[in-house]
Amino acid sequence: MKLKTETTILAADLAGTFVFAIEGSLTAIHGGLDLLGVMVVAFVTALGGGVIRDLLIGASPPNAIRDWRYPMLAFVAGLLTFIFHTSIQAIPASLLIVLDAAGLSLFAMAGVEKAVLFGIRPFVAMLMGTVTGVGGGVIRDILLARVPLILLTDIYATAAFAGSFVALTCRRYGLSPAASAITGGLVCFVLRLVAVSQGWHLPKAVS
Amino acid sequence: MKLKTETTILAADLAGTFVFAIEGSLTAIHGGLDLLGVMVVAFVTALGGGVIRDLLIGASPPNAIRDWRYPMLAFVAGLLTFIFHTSIQAIPASLLIVLDAAGLSLFAMAGVEKAVLFGIRPFVAMLMGTVTGVGGGVIRDILLARVPLILLTDIYATAAFAGSFVALTCRRYGLSPAASAITGGLVCFVLRLVAVSQGWHLPKAVS
Amino acid sequence: MKLKTETTILAADLAGTFVFAIEGSLTAIHGGLDLLGVMVVAFVTALGGGVIRDLLIGASPPNAIRDWRYPMLAFVAGLLTFIFHTSIQAIPASLLIVLDAAGLSLFAMAGVEKAVLFGIRPFVAMLMGTVTGVGGGVIRDILLARVPLILLTDIYATAAFAGSFVALTCRRYGLSPAASAITGGLVCFVLRLVAVSQGWHLPKAVS
Numbered sequence: 001m002k003l004k005t006e007t008t009i010l011a012a013d014l015a016g017t018f019v020f021a022i023e024g025s026l027t028a029i030h031g032g033l034d035l036l037g038v039m040v041v042a043f044v045t046a047l048g049g050g051v052i053r054d055l056l057i058g059a060s061p062p063n064a065i066r067d068w069r070y071p072m073l074a075f076v077a078g079l080l081t082f083i084f085h086t087s088i089q090a091i092p093a094s095l096l097i098v099l100d101a102a103g104l105s106l107f108a109m110a111g112v113e114k115a116v117l118f119g120i121r122p123f124v125a126m127l128m129g130t131v132t133g134v135g136g137g138v139i140r141d142i143l144l145a146r147v148p149l150i151l152l153t154d155i156y157a158t159a160a161f162a163g164s165f166v167a168l169t170c171r172r173y174g175l176s177p178a179a180s181a182i183t184g185g186l187v188c189f190v191l192r193l194v195a196v197s198q199g200w201h202l203p204k205a206v207s
Numbered sequence: 208m209k210l211k212t213e214t215t216i217l218a219a220d221l222a223g224t225f226v227f228a229i230e231g232s233l234t235a236i237h238g239g240l241d242l243l244g245v246m247v248v249a250f251v252t253a254l255g256g257g258v259i260r261d262l263l264i265g266a267s268p269p270n271a272i273r274d275w276r277y278p279m280l281a282f283v284a285g286l287l288t289f290i291f292h293t294s295i296q297a298i299p300a301s302l303l304i305v306l307d308a309a310g311l312s313l314f315a316m317a318g319v320e321k322a323v324l325f326g327i328r329p330f331v332a333m334l335m336g337t338v339t340g341v342g343g344g345v346i347r348d349i350l351l352a353r354v355p356l357i358l359l360t361d362i363y364a365t366a367a368f369a370g371s372f373v374a375l376t377c378r379r380y381g382l383s384p385a386a387s388a389i390t391g392g393l394v395c396f397v398l399r400l401v402a403v404s405q406g407w408h409l410p411k412a413v414s
Numbered sequence: 415m416k417l418k419t420e421t422t423i424l425a426a427d428l429a430g431t432f433v434f435a436i437e438g439s440l441t442a443i444h445g446g447l448d449l450l451g452v453m454v455v456a457f458v459t460a461l462g463g464g465v466i467r468d469l470l471i472g473a474s475p476p477n478a479i480r481d482w483r484y485p486m487l488a489f490v491a492g493l494l495t496f497i498f499h500t501s502i503q504a505i506p507a508s509l510l511i512v513l514d515a516a517g518l519s520l521f522a523m524a525g526v527e528k529a530v531l532f533g534i535r536p537f538v539a540m541l542m543g544t545v546t547g548v549g550g551g552v553i554r555d556i557l558l559a560r561v562p563l564i565l566l567t568d569i570y571a572t573a574a575f576a577g578s579f580v581a582l583t584c585r586r587y588g589l590s591p592a593a594s595a596i597t598g599g600l601v602c603f604v605l606r607l608v609a610v611s612q613g614w615h616l617p618k619a620v621s
Binding site for chain 3: 032060065072082
Binding site: 365 | 442443445446447448449450451452454455465469474475476479480482485486496499556557558559
């Protein structure tokens with residue numbers, strides 16, 4: 001069972017890495033960065049969340065360092081985006097939002113699974129799922145010297161948190177890790193897309 | 208004795224966490240963030256310094272991850288501030304400054320104690336006390352895309368450093384950990400408040 | 415041999431620390447920070463890259479924490495720069511660029527050596543060399559709330575990466591660690607200086 005869980009984490013992590021690296025590269029190209037800047041931003045967007053999670057739960061060295069496939073995949077995605085960015089930018093925004101929601105769900109589920117594997121308790125495991133999903137985007141925004149998007153608006157981290165909550169609840173009631181991750185991931189994915197299409201927002205403090 | 212030290216660290220840490228989480232939330236509300244943003248900023252302001260300290264001294268996973276009471280306390284403080292922020296903002300600024308100085312002292316002392324417990328040498332232990340005290344505020348300012356306040360002005364980190372120095376000196380001359388922490392914490396607290404009321408500043412390089 | 419490698423790392427690290435701390439201090443003084451701000455920026459510019467590397471490869475606690483000579487050296491450099499900054503600013507820019515290129519090469523080689531010592535595989539070890547060289551400057555720029563210089567321009571991280579690649583290739587073909595580090599460091603140093611003098615840049619995506 002443990003092996004199977006690890007395979008699930010690996011597959012979800014690699015797929016999410018590729019999607020997020022492309023997104024990060026597009027942001028970096030849009031911001032006028034050079035080839036190196038694009039590669040760096042691809043790397044941190046794709047792997048930053050997982051690295052923060054691994055440092056926090058004590059999985060040292062982080063996967064992104066121990067396993068060369070992660071950084072290599074991020075760099076390949078960065079390079080491909082750099083070369084073919086005109087074609088990639090022609091991709092409709094709605095498709096990008098769907099891919100991004102998929103990446104978010106994959107990362108959140110990989111984060112929850114790994115935290116549980118390392119004996120982290122449920123409430124904090126949900127936070128780790130969320131951090132895995134949104135951490136890379138936060139570091140990207142810090143590098144670009146702007147307030148992280150997820151702090152300002154939208155149901156994004158909230159979707160990751162809700163999906164993580166569902167996945168852990170499913171596990172508690174006896175579903176297999178894989179079935180729990182699929183259920184939680186779907187909740188995150190659907191919640192994110194519905195929030196975008198309906199223009200849902202979290203409340204702000206009335207002043 | 209070791210157990211007693213750990214209890215001291217825990218109490219100081221939890222009290223400081225609550226105060227700093229409220230402060231972080233107020234800053235976030237003032238910056239126009241939504242509910243999630245307020246929770247995130249509450250979390251990082253309250254726990255960021257301790258997480259950096261724990262990662263640096265090799266206490267892995269950090270307390271804020273291993274012990275669910277820390278993040279839960281930060282989130283509760285964030286939620287309360289979000290709901291009652293009008294009342295909280297009516298608190299006079301001078302009281303907030305006193306509470307903040309108390310939080311700074313508590314965190315600095317918790318940081319020194321823990322660094323010593325992990326066998327860190329005195330000079331670096333002072334730095335760890337300072338980092339525990341000011342780290343959360345620095346991450347908060349980075350997230351809000353501004354130069355950290357402590358770099359620009361005021362005797363703030365300096366107070367934490369001075370208090371840490373005093374606490375370690377007291378330990379060296381045979382005072383108990385608790386008595387040393389109280390003495391060092393008082394020095395930090397008083398120095399911070401006197402600096403604010405007298406408008407003390409550190410020198411800048413003449414150009 | 416292991417001992418000798420460690421001595422090489424130590425010497426390269428300490429020399430690079432001093433150079434980078436002076437540079438960080440000058441930037442901080444130029445940015446109007448007070449004495450504490452100058453010390454903090456000196457510290458992070460000099461030690462930030464190594465701390466990130468050590469956290470990532472699982473060398474916990476990082477050298478900069480375990481060995482008090484690192485932070486002390488950074489602070490001494492910061493204090494000296496603060497006091498004598500008028501004289502230091504009279505140093506011609508070209509000399510500073512040469513010293514900086516030397517610091518970059520020393521750090522990159524120390525980073526590669528240490529990563530290899532910790533069993534990190536070659537591709538990631540090159541990344542660790544690069545991170546050690548440029549990480550401090552990135553944190554400095556984040557603290558000063560601006561987009562890290564290395565993302566925007568110039569062959570800087572690229573030189574560190576190229577030098578790391580050469581050093582690892584030399585090791586693979588049987589050169590001693592010291593000879594490999596000297597060769598790789600020279601490549602980094604010369605490539606950086608030629609890039610500055612010739613105005614070489616990395617390509618940007620055509621839009």
